[in-house]
Amino acid sequence: MSGPLLCEGRVVVVTGAGRGLGRAHARAYAAEGARVVVNDLGVGPDGTPGPDSPAGQVVDEIRSAGGTAVAHGGDVATTEGAASLVRTALETYGRLDTLVNNAGFLRDRMLVNLEEDDWDAVMRVHLKGHFLPLKHAAAYWRAEAKAGRPPRARVVNTSSGAGLLGSVGQGNYSAAKAGVVGLTLVAAAELGRYGVQVNAVAPAARTRMTEGVFAAAMAAPDGGSFDVMAPENVSPLVVWLGSAASAGVTGRVFEAEGGRITVMEGWRAGPGVDKGARWTPAEAGDAALKLLAGAEVPGAVYGVE
Template sequence: MTGICTGRVAAVTGAGRGLGRAHALAFAAEGAKVVVNDLGVGLDGTGGAAGPAQQVVDEIRARGGEAVAHGGDIATTDGAASLVATALETFGRLDTLVNNAGFLRDRMLVNLDEDDWDAVMRVHLKGHFLPLRHAAAHWRAEAKAGRPPEARVINTSSGAGLLGSVGQGNYSAAKAGIVGLTLVAAAELGRYGIQINAIAPAARTRMTEQAFADTMAAPEGDGFDAMAPENVSPLVVWLGSGASAGVTGRVFEAEGGRITVMEGWRPGPTADRGARRTPAEAGDTARKLLADAEPPQPVYGAQ
């Protein structure tokens, strides 16, 4: 199989279903050898089975590609380290890491248990940090040994992390943290030939099908299925390829046929009087600045 990722090795976490599966198949279709990571857990992170990861591996092999399953928990040091080791031991290299694994524990804030907070933070935020940390350590060592990599990392944020989402305080906070991690990692690791970007995808998956059952229904006949996870994967594959040289520290929204570069927080209206204000004066100034500022985008699910 040939394509823009020929000769590259990509590791995709949470690749047994949904977006991760679509990404893994798309990388393989473009010539990459793929490490398919998945614990096979339920939507809330409980349970576990090796089947989903192996099924994707079997699909890739049936289409003439190369892949290996990895069932380690990437939110642990050992699991993240073994993900990198599996790529190196099986295929001799690692070029691209796609951090995608996650699950939901949705509650309104007053009903959100500490365990639900910790579990979502663990899989999304820690589950991004640890694979990134171990992959980056390998690539830094390669660079210092005179073998500069053409390394790529694609992190998975969400519109919930950019705008917030009612009933998803834990998920929104974790996904916002992933954006911060992406920006810092891009700044720190660029010197070693490592590019890090993030996507905020919208697609029909197990995590979204209940919340968006009406708007995310697949079309009948030959109509374009705007919410198919496969629509997001072409951008991910390009970001994970050598063709994306020079693109780092960016956040993209991807949905259907639409790709948007998100521009993030930028300074808006400002006032500096060169001296301390009283609280009343600070309030007056803030109200004047707010009157000149762009209104914020609405939080998902807000009335």
């Protein structure tokens, strides 16, 4: 590759980086010159422990390609695991520049069959697993800024189309991924003063989590060499967002699939009316129907025929 590498000298943490999107992100960052902390707990798609963590395998792949990486096997949905993740970056490489929150799994059920444990488990890994690494990384960056060393820090969170539109059979996952968007917006607003930019991506790619949900769309197109659903297609945007080159971009959500990148535009005020006094229920209903007649129709929930 000619020219400077996009992430030369940066230290990047990627959670859930043993497989799928996280693995692709870690390898892409390393290829752009970053020193990478590869986090993976080594669990199955449903969050239960697996026999061996793949984080070390990804580290070996990066090092074999001439890159620099270290493995971390802690549970980032715990305070100690998240704290040790940041500590690993600081103790190994002396700094932390970018956090990519990617870890997650599925416990899909229709709402009437969704158990409380399934709800809690998915919320824990997706929301708490985003919050805790972000909290500990932000504490480090705030301390750096207050010490007169303002960082050019970046956070890339992982949402989903399910979090933006909803997905039948994934009430817990959709709610968690919508929560990731809310967390992204708040973090971008709170941490900007310390030199931290926070964005989110909603990827569509072939991973262990998605192969059962979008099986019909997972295969590479016949007669072409471009695998539209390869997780590596999402990584270039994630790498750019995690680099210093993305200066000024914060509090945004991007959808990435194949060769397509879309800026997602979230909730904003549509048609409205103000009576200037309290409505009766019938009046409120009439007003709501008139407003809906002039409002945009929302996108269809995934899985609705």
